Structures are given as C-alpha cells and as structure tokens.
Amino acid sequence: MRKSSVVSVHEFLQIWLSMAKQKKLQRVLVACSGGVDSVVLLRMLASLQSSLSLQLVVGHVHHGLRETANRDARFVQELAEQLHLPAEIEYVHLQDISIQHRRGTEADARHLRYQALLRMAEKYQCDAIAVAHHADDQVETVLWRLLRGAYLSGLQGMQAESVVPQSHMRLLRPLLSFSKQAIEKTAQQNGWSWVEDESNQSLRFLRNRLRQRVLPELRAIEPNVSEIIGRFTAMVREENDWLNDWAKQLFNTYITYDETLSAYHLSTNQWIELPIPLQRRAIHLLLTCFPTEINWTARHVEDLRKLASSKDPSAGIDLPGGFLAWRIYSQLWVGPRPRFLNTKRQTVREVLLNEGEWADELGWIWRLTRHHISNLVSGNDWGWTVHLPPEIHSLSIEDCNRSWRVKTRVGSKKIQDLMTDSKLPKMLRAAWPVVKAGDWLWIPGLYSSSRIHSKDAEIARWTLQTIPPKHVQSLLQAEECRILWRRDKEE
Incomplete structure (x- = not known):
C-alpha cells in the first residue's frame, strides 16, 4: 500500500x-x-x-x-x-x-x-x-473471505x-x-x-460490520494493518501461482473430461499417493473449470479430497449449484448432477418378434434380427447380444427387480448380488434393463439363461442386441467393473 x-x-x-x-x-x-x-x-x-x-x-x-x-x-x-x-x-x-x-x-x-x-x-x-x-477494500475482502471459509487462492485478495x-x-x-x-x-x-x-x-x-467495527479495532492494535495485509496478499499470490503451475501438470496427467456427462473424472489409485497440498490445489483447479460464479471454499475442496480417499466405492456428496461428486469404485467423478439419476422406465415394453431397431425412453438402443448363429460375427460394435430360444414369440423389457433370483451353475443368486459381483456402478442399477419371456431371462452384460449348443449353429434364430446410452458407457470405465463390451456368455 x-x-x-x-x-x-x-x-x-x-x-x-x-x-x-x-x-x-x-x-x-x-x-x-x-x-x-x-x-x-x-x-x-x-x-x-x-x-x-x-x-x-x-x-x-x-x-x-x-x-x-x-x-x-x-x-x-x-x-x-x-x-x-x-x-x-x-x-x-x-x-x-x-x-x-x-x-x-x-x-x-x-x-x-x-x-x-x-x-x-x-x-x-x-x-x-x-x-x-x-487498499481498505482489500483488507475487508481478505477478512470477509477468511470468515467465509475461502480457499487459499481467495486470500490473495483482489x-x-x-x-x-x-x-x-x-x-x-x-x-x-x-x-x-x-x-x-x-x-x-x-x-x-x-x-x-x-x-x-x-x-x-x-x-459493513467489518468496516465499522473490526477494522477500527485492528488499526488500534496495528496502525499499518492495511500495509501488512497488502504484503500478505502479494506473497499469497506468488505462492498461489507457483502451486497452480504444479497443479496444472497434475490436472493434465490425472484428470479427464467426459463430454457426455460434462464431468471430470480421475483414478484414485495413484491420486491418493500424491502430496495432499497438491491434491487440494488440483481439485480446486477442477472446480474452477466449471462456468459458474460459485465461490468454491476450502470446505468444498477438502470434502472432495476426502471423497477421493474414501473406502466407500459408491460414496457421493452434493455440491452447490446443482453439482455432484460421486465415486464409482476407483474413479471420482465431479460434474452437474446427471439427469438420469433416479429415472426409471415408466412402463414395461412388450415386443413382438419382428426385425427392427428402436430406442427406449432411457436411451438404450435395441435391435432384433433373424439369421443363422454361425453368421453372427462375435465382437461386433453392437455391445451385448443374446440368441433367443426357439419357443419365444414375444418378450418384455423392464427395469430390474434386484430381489429376483436367477439360476446359476451352482444354484441361484439374487440379481443384486450379481450386480455387486460384476461391480456394476450403483447409480445405474435401478434402471438396468431385464428382458423376460416366461421363465427365460436376459440381463445385458450380466446374465443370460440361454444356452446354445453347437448343433444349433446352423439353425435360424432370433437375436436381440442392445447398446446402452453414452453416459452408461462412460460410467463403465472403472478398472474394477467386470462388465465388458462383448457378446454375453451363455450361462
């Protein structure tokens, strides 16, 4: 000053x-x-x-x-x-x-x-x-931000x-x-x-209370308070710039932007080994990437840092402005609250076996075709595939009831346990589809009660294929997730 x-x-x-x-x-x-x-x-x-x-x-x-x-x-x-x-x-x-x-x-x-x-x-x-x-405004600003729990960068003042x-x-x-x-x-x-x-x-x-009550008392204690805080903000600014340079390198190395969800995500396995001050700084940098005037405070930064270190694979926290941070096993996601949360299919869709392609209300794309099984190329771009038993003439598509049990080679298992074992992200489970036809059941990526024998390879059969919406594909990227982009195994 x-x-x-x-x-x-x-x-x-x-x-x-x-x-x-x-x-x-x-x-x-x-x-x-x-x-x-x-x-x-x-x-x-x-x-x-x-x-x-x-x-x-x-x-x-x-x-x-x-x-x-x-x-x-x-x-x-x-x-x-x-x-x-x-x-x-x-x-x-x-x-x-x-x-x-x-x-x-x-x-x-x-x-x-x-x-x-x-x-x-x-x-x-x-x-x-x-x-x-x-200069007096600067003193008020620093004190005001400090009382509001500002992050370190906020203490560099104006x-x-x-x-x-x-x-x-x-x-x-x-x-x-x-x-x-x-x-x-x-x-x-x-x-x-x-x-x-x-x-x-x-x-x-x-x-105004700071200006009329606090500052006069501070000046009575130290007449040069404005000059002292001015020097302090200058030092904070220099150190803030230095830390930001390091944080930008970490950001570019560990943090990725997903356009589908308009969200950032990072893998926590290596992240938690980084020095905590640099974790905080990179997280603050992440938050400031969103086009909003939200004042991200030290509490928001620390809450996210702790979430990244949490042992709860499905933990999440609400953030101001409609933003959300959530864990999917070893991944931390931060972005606008996804629109698909808490959404379900409103009706059970009844489907007659006719060749065609359609999208359901949650964005899943489905395709029914009829051909010889041996002519279907495995590993195609159509995500998950199942061959329907010959006695099926219609089927229904609905949300999973996770309390249902399905038959396995060693007995039976709840669908909820099947989802847990496959590390299906928790936020996707309520609206994950199940295809039914009598006692026959198919859960894309998780389970099929069909069994195809080699002698059936030349028999013309109905084939059902599906691709999940892009946001589901994005959330299946966690290393632990065992749902692969492949044709389902016949159980």
Missing part, C-alpha cells in the same frame, strides 16, 4: 501506464456509483484523458434497493455531462435472479452489477472496465488487473494501492463533491 496522503496525478499516471503496457487502452468504461472513490477515479482519468489519448464512458448501475438510488443516478449523469463524457445507466432487479441461484443481497447485487457493466462495455466496444476498489467473471473483459483497479483516507483527502482538496450511500452504515451486512 502506498503511504501517500493523497492520490497524486503522477502516481496515478504511472499506475495507469503500467496497466496499459500489456495491451493498449483506447476506450474504457469507468464504473461510477457517485461515491467518493468512484468520483476520484473518474475525475483522475478525465484529467488525463487527452494526454493518454483515452476515450471514457461512464457506467452506472441502478439497483433500485434504496430510496436515494434515483438521486445517485442523477448525480452521475450530471457529473458525466460536466466532464463532457457519454454516460450509460442500467437498471437491474434482484428478483431477476431465480430462487435457486440466489446467494444473498450483497452477492446477488454484485453479480448483477458486473453483468450490467459488462453489457455496457461491450455496447461501447471498450477495452476494459475501471473500478474504484482501494488484483489490480483481472477479468470480469465469465468473460475476457479486463477489469482494472488503479486505486487499489491507495487508502480510503487518501482518496477522501484528494476529493476534499480539489473540491469534488460526491454522494453518500446510506446503506454503507447498515450493520446488516457483514462487510
């Missing part, structure tokens, strides 16, 4: 020029609420506009949450006119966020604000958005240069190294007016 008592034009210019080095800034949207911080930011940029060959656009977001919101919008509009700058005011409403996606007034307002600023910046073809966060969430728009914070006191003194010395947001005095919000 700078020890300057005011925001000098020279210091501000040097900061801005360093930001412009990466990519030239020709047109910038300046977010202005009308408060002292954003007014100083706007006026400083306006004073340098001609020397920097910079075009400015003033952006104001009207949340409609306060009686004085219209006053603030008028103030910003008049200030922009005074500075001969174009201004854009956008109205947003918290009720536009669906109930399942609401995270609290502060978080929802912040989300809507940045989305509105992004729309304005894109409308005016701006290169970046400038906001007025300062960066002077970043991007708007879920976009490529640059987000600039040129006042981040200046104190609130220096900003207010700058406005006072220059006679710049501003408006006060009375909601900043409300102790209803955690950030």
Whole structure:
C-alpha cells in the first residue's frame, strides 16, 4: 500500500501506464456509483484523458434497493455531462435472479452489477472496465473471505488487473494501492463533491460490520494493518501461482473430461499417493473449470479430497449449484448432477418378434434380427447380444427387480448380488434393463439363461442386441467393473 496522503496525478499516471503496457487502452468504461472513490477515479482519468489519448464512458448501475438510488443516478449523469463524457445507466432487479441461484443481497447485487457493466462495455466496444476498489477494500475482502471459509487462492485478495467473471473483459483497479483516507483527502482538496450511500452504515451486512467495527479495532492494535495485509496478499499470490503451475501438470496427467456427462473424472489409485497440498490445489483447479460464479471454499475442496480417499466405492456428496461428486469404485467423478439419476422406465415394453431397431425412453438402443448363429460375427460394435430360444414369440423389457433370483451353475443368486459381483456402478442399477419371456431371462452384460449348443449353429434364430446410452458407457470405465463390451456368455 502506498503511504501517500493523497492520490497524486503522477502516481496515478504511472499506475495507469503500467496497466496499459500489456495491451493498449483506447476506450474504457469507468464504473461510477457517485461515491467518493468512484468520483476520484473518474475525475483522475478525465484529467488525463487527452494526454493518454483515452476515450471514457461512464457506467452506472441502478439497483433500485434504496430510496436515494434515483438521486445517485442523477448525480452521475450530471457529473458525466460536466466532464463532457457519454454516460450509460442500467437498471437491474434482484428478483431477476431465480430462487435457486440466489446467494444473498450483497452477492446477488454484485453479480448483477458486473453483468450490467459488462453489457455496457461491450455496447461501447471498450477495452476494459475501471473500478474504484482501494487498499481498505482489500483488507475487508481478505477478512470477509477468511470468515467465509475461502480457499487459499481467495486470500490473495483482489488484483489490480483481472477479468470480469465469465468473460475476457479486463477489469482494472488503479486505486487499489491507495487508502480510503487518501482518496477522501484528494476529493476534499480539489473540491469534488460526491454522494453518500446510506446503506454503507447498515450493520446488516457483514462487510459493513467489518468496516465499522473490526477494522477500527485492528488499526488500534496495528496502525499499518492495511500495509501488512497488502504484503500478505502479494506473497499469497506468488505462492498461489507457483502451486497452480504444479497443479496444472497434475490436472493434465490425472484428470479427464467426459463430454457426455460434462464431468471430470480421475483414478484414485495413484491420486491418493500424491502430496495432499497438491491434491487440494488440483481439485480446486477442477472446480474452477466449471462456468459458474460459485465461490468454491476450502470446505468444498477438502470434502472432495476426502471423497477421493474414501473406502466407500459408491460414496457421493452434493455440491452447490446443482453439482455432484460421486465415486464409482476407483474413479471420482465431479460434474452437474446427471439427469438420469433416479429415472426409471415408466412402463414395461412388450415386443413382438419382428426385425427392427428402436430406442427406449432411457436411451438404450435395441435391435432384433433373424439369421443363422454361425453368421453372427462375435465382437461386433453392437455391445451385448443374446440368441433367443426357439419357443419365444414375444418378450418384455423392464427395469430390474434386484430381489429376483436367477439360476446359476451352482444354484441361484439374487440379481443384486450379481450386480455387486460384476461391480456394476450403483447409480445405474435401478434402471438396468431385464428382458423376460416366461421363465427365460436376459440381463445385458450380466446374465443370460440361454444356452446354445453347437448343433444349433446352423439353425435360424432370433437375436436381440442392445447398446446402452453414452453416459452408461462412460460410467463403465472403472478398472474394477467386470462388465465388458462383448457378446454375453451363455450361462
């Protein structure tokens, strides 16, 4: 943090020029609420506009949450006119966020604000958005995130240069190294007016309680608390970058993306031998791959790490935003909650023996053909195959009743035990199909009560084949799973 008592034009210019080095800034949207911080930011940029060959656009977001919101919008509009700058005011409403996606007034307002600023910046073809966060905001942010259980990367605080969430728009914070006191003194010395947001005095919000109660006490203990936390966030950022480089290598080595399920998965056998800090870091990297504004906390990361080490082969945990993490033996999956969970066939499908192909309501593809068994090529692309006994003229397809028993060479066995022995993923068992015709039974990939003798090879027979949907194929990849892509053995 700078020890300057005011925001000098020279210091501000040097900061801005360093930001412009990466990519030239020709047109910038300046977010202005009308408060002292954003007014100083706007006026400083306006004073340098001609020397920097910079075009400015003033952006104001009207949340409609306060009686004085219209006053603030008028103030910003008049200030922009005074500075001969174009201004854009956008109205947003918290009720536009669906109930399942609401995270609290502060978080929802912040989300809507940045989305509105992004729309304005894109409308005016701006290169970046400038906001007025300062050093005191940085202290509040770190404390706020710490209390909310932020992961280590969250403790690096705000960066002077970043991007708007879920976009490529640059987000600039040129006042981040200046104190609130220096900003207010700058406005006072220059006679710049501003408006006060009375909601900043409300102790209803955690950030305000930190600002009004916790920070004064911290400064009484250590006057340089802002500078200390500033150094701390810089160190965290450096170490975070180093750990991320290692984590990316682990991510590329151990973690795979499955497009069918829009989920990531990894094999836990080697994973659990890795250093725990790197496990956590790679898991956090995995979570941040999902296009969502969920604040993944240290608790989420640790829960996933423990799930990867769990001895329960079918364990799972719910995550925010409709995401799910689940184990399938030695595989850990993380992604949106699969749509097929808890779905079953609504009816029993009765099938007459006629050649044809069809898909059932759960996406399984079936095919009936009639030919000599010796002409059927084993190992074809049609997944599982069974030859029907000659006395069968119709059959039914339904969900397995796992309490049923089937005959084996040594007696009988429950279908549930058959599934367990074959390591069929637990989440697939309820809707796994069974084909019945009287006492005859076929469970694709698991069991068939047919038996074909060599003397029957030249007899024309009905053959039933099936391919499961792609998500089922993906979930059968676990090393322990004994259901193979082959023609079923005749039991």
